[in-house]
Amino acid sequence: MMNSVSESFKSNPIQLNRIIPLDFNAVPEVPDSHTWIQSTDDPPFDPFAAESVPVIDLTQPDAVLLTRHACEQWGVFQLTNHGIPIDLLTELEFQTRHLFSLPLDQKLRAIRSPEGCTGYGLPRISTFFPKLMWSEGFSIMGSPVEHCSQLWPHDHAKFCEVMEEYQREIKDLTERILGLMLRSMGLTREDVEWLKPREGSKLPQGLLHLNSYPVCPDPSRAMGLAPHTDSSLLTLLYQSSTTGLQVHSENVGWVPVHPIPGALVVNIGDLMHILSNSRFKSPTHQVLVNKTRHRISIAYFYGPPGDVKISPSMTLIDHKHPALYRPVTWKEYLDAKAMHFNKALASIRNDVHIAH
Ligand SMILES: O=C(O)CCC(=O)C(=O)O
Numbered sequence: 001m002m003n004s005v006s007e008s009f010k011s012n013p014i015q016l017n018r019i020i021p022l023d024f025n026a027v028p029e030v031p032d033s034h035t036w037i038q039s040t041d042d043p044p045f046d047p048f049a050a051e052s053v054p055v056i057d058l059t060q061p062d063a064v065l066l067t068r069h070a071c072e073q074w075g076v077f078q079l080t081n082h083g084i085p086i087d088l089l090t091e092l093e094f095q096t097r098h099l100f101s102l103p104l105d106q107k108l109r110a111i112r113s114p115e116g117c118t119g120y121g122l123p124r125i126s127t128f129f130p131k132l133m134w135s136e137g138f139s140i141m142g143s144p145v146e147h148c149s150q151l152w153p154h155d156h157a158k159f160c161e162v163m164e165e166y167q168r169e170i171k172d173l174t175e176r177i178l179g180l181m182l183r184s185m186g187l188t189r190e191d192v193e194w195l196k197p198r199e200g201s202k203l204p205q206g207l208l209h210l211n212s213y214p215v216c217p218d219p220s221r222a223m224g225l226a227p228h229t230d231s232s233l234l235t236l237l238y239q240s241s242t243t244g245l246q247v248h249s250e251n252v253g254w255v256p257v258h259p260i261p262g263a264l265v266v267n268i269g270d271l272m273h274i275l276s277n278s279r280f281k282s283p284t285h286q287v288l289v290n291k292t293r294h295r296i297s298i299a300y301f302y303g304p305p306g307d308v309k310i311s312p313s314m315t316l317i318d319h320k321h322p323a324l325y326r327p328v329t330w331k332e333y334l335d336a337k338a339m340h341f342n343k344a345l346a347s348i349r350n351d352v353h354i355a356h
């Protein structure tokens, strides 16, 4: 099945040495290939600073208003009472750990191809950095059975079942949150034509990405996942119970997103930033590793149907607020990202003069 993600990845193949992970268990120290010099441009994080990523209870009456504030100020928040059963999240984490605990040679049977977007391998953004990251991933779109039968020829049924059930649940939730965000900007679902199922139209798309950050002998010299923004409309992340995720804030530098049991992290992606005509932030985030705990996380990237162009919403545009970006499909945006990485948004920005 081809969609925006697989089409874009196919036209932007990557080198095998940027796909195959290290055997993290077999190295006593961080090799030169994985040594990062940590940037010291930012002020050191003050744990007593008042700023932290907002937490929103989906059942609270003012959830819409809180969502807007969170999206404008941070572009990220933690969501509680979201309705995804804790048992499913526990099982999701268990199955994910099960996969990554396999020996490397077994995981390599399910390696992602250079043009592919599913299977086992390094984070895709590895191509943009001279050093490699201290992490490995496994990407899924719909049924993971093809790669899972390479990993486990016989007993992959439970893994597949859990991954498919989670994708169904998280897609519904993501669409609910999306509705909430649109309402919080004063739009209705009718303003966003493509959210309504139409005759013959393609469906919104999702990619599930399992991340593994193995225990690291020297975390200060390694990088779990380098700073980036997500190319989705929205990303919903389950980060289980180990710290590591940080979000960049202009005022205070890197701010940790401390895990809350059972909560999901909601992260605005670049396409939502475009749709909101830059009202909502698409936050830069990164993941640090640690010495004692093997961290895992599960990210769900949600995007529009392949035939839809995302552009700044008409209801947010007037002579004081001209459209800041050109319309793009998800595939076009992923291609821009593959070419320009963190300059991708700038590459589709209109040259506008703001009236006063
Ligand atoms: O592992 C995490 O907490 C974040 C993962 C992430 O940012 C991503 O997969 O894009």
Ligand SMILES: [Fe+2]
Residues within 6 Å of the ligand: 228, 229, 230, 285
């Ligand atoms: Fe991300």
